[in-house]
Amino acid sequence: VSEPDATVGQPWHSWAASRPAFAGIHLDAAAAGRMSIAVHHAITDHLRRESKVGAYIAEDEAAAPVAAGRAALGSLLGIPTEGVAFVESATAALRSLLTAWPLPEPASVAVAPSEWGPNLRAFRMRGVDARTLPIDSNGLIDLDALPRQLATCPPSLVHVTHVAAHRGLIQPLDEIVTLCHAAGVPVWVDAAQALGHVDSVSNADAAFATSRKWLCGPRGVGVLGVAEQWWSRLQVEPLVLAPDRPVVARLESDEANIAARLGLCLAVQDYLLAGPAAVQHRLAFVGSLVRDALSTLTAWRLVPSPTSFGAIVALEPTERQDVTAERRRLLREHQILVTASQPARAPLEMTSPSLRISAHVDLTSVQLDALTRALSSSPLSRL
Ligand SMILES: Cc1ncc(COP(=O)(O)O)c(C=O)c1O
Numbered sequence: 001v002s003e004p005d006a007t008v009g010q011p012w013h014s015w016a017a018s019r020p021a022f023a024g025i026h027l028d029a030a031a032a033g034r035m036s037i038a039v040h041h042a043i044t045d046h047l048r049r050e051s052k053v054g055a056y057i058a059e060d061e062a063a064a065p066v067a068a069g070r071a072a073l074g075s076l077l078g079i080p081t082e083g084v085a086f087v088e089s090a091t092a093a094l095r096s097l098l099t100a101w102p103l104p105e106p107a108s109v110a111v112a113p114s115e116w117g118p119n120l121r122a123f124r125m126r127g128v129d130a131r132t133l134p135i136d137s138n139g140l141i142d143l144d145a146l147p148r149q150l151a152t153c154p155p156s157l158v159h160v161t162h163v164a165a166h167r168g169l170i171q172p173l174d175e176i177v178t179l180c181h182a183a184g185v186p187v188w189v190d191a192a193q194a195l196g197h198v199d200s201v202s203n204a205d206a207a208f209a210t211s212r213k214w215l216c217g218p219r220g221v222g223v224l225g226v227a228e229q230w231w232s233r234l235q236v237e238p239l240v241l242a243p244d245r246p247v248v249a250r251l252e253s254d255e256a257n258i259a260a261r262l263g264l265c266l267a268v269q270d271y272l273l274a275g276p277a278a279v280q281h282r283l284a285f286v287g288s289l290v291r292d293a294l295s296t297l298t299a300w301r302l303v304p305s306p307t308s309f310g311a312i313v314a315l316e317p318t319e320r321q322d323v324t325a326e327r328r329r330l331l332r333e334h335q336i337l338v339t340a341s342q343p344a345r346a347p348l349e350m351t352s353p354s355l356r357i358s359a360h361v362d363l364t365s366v367q368l369d370a371l372t373r374a375l376s377s378s379p380l381s382r383l
Pocket of ligand 1: 030031088089090091092116161163164165190192193209210222
């Protein structure tokens, strides 16, 4: 983004050129990234094929790329291919886990206060008691205090939302998993904001994510991975029509949007081709550029982020602006798409709405200037 014009250097210029031009400025990858034209084609070609040869024949034909995508998704989560299931969303993955996991009665889960709100609801609905883990002043799980807490009050599992949706917070996943395993406590990971954004390979016992965010796959599809030591303990009946299906894959919906699964698999291939480390590095850089640029605003304050951040940036209003109205104003007057985050996203730590900016790798300096100007301009919509 050091370029003075609207372009970015390679390979991110190609990344931008490989998808339809956005009607404005898209700074909303944490909600849904933009699919590439190749992903569109994979989806529409498959749909056409369903009409031409029959949906189940087309599904058989798509077996090889879907198998390759399953293996690739597993490798990105640190899970063997046989432990990977395609699901409809991250939420659906968590629901499946809560049904199939051999949880004790009563069960409890320990989470950071930054936990994704709808996950807390899923735990509640399954009767799993959620309690909070000790954190440091940034909101990161306190690695010194964690062993003590696990020893004195061991939960049935620890659930980590690796990358928070509402602010730049990336939990130290490897260290958390190591400490939990040393205490005999399994770890599940919500990688919805992590996959395609930061390194999401881990030794966790289960991990799940969605296609549409940083991987820029289609909506309505996601992934769930379960580590091998749990396969024989999952409570999933064999399928009547497919008794040989691996146990984790039994969690998949049989009647599924195969075109969307194919789209996800292609998006994963795109990500692997771009190079996960290069994408992750670029996204961290993009996040730091956005933070630097927005730190000069007076009507908005950066929500503090700890030292390791990614591309999610949050702003709190300092002049009682109505965040939802401001988000609408940015779109209507400046064609800039961002998110208004409501406290329900992280009810254990958020007390008021914030504005979320989540640029992908193709952010340009011109876009960043436009955002800064738009956020500086009045009139502000006040509450
Ligand atoms: C951290 C986190 N977890 C879970 C989800 C839910 O994902 P899905 O909409 O695919 O169920 C989201 C969606 O924004 C998220 O940000």
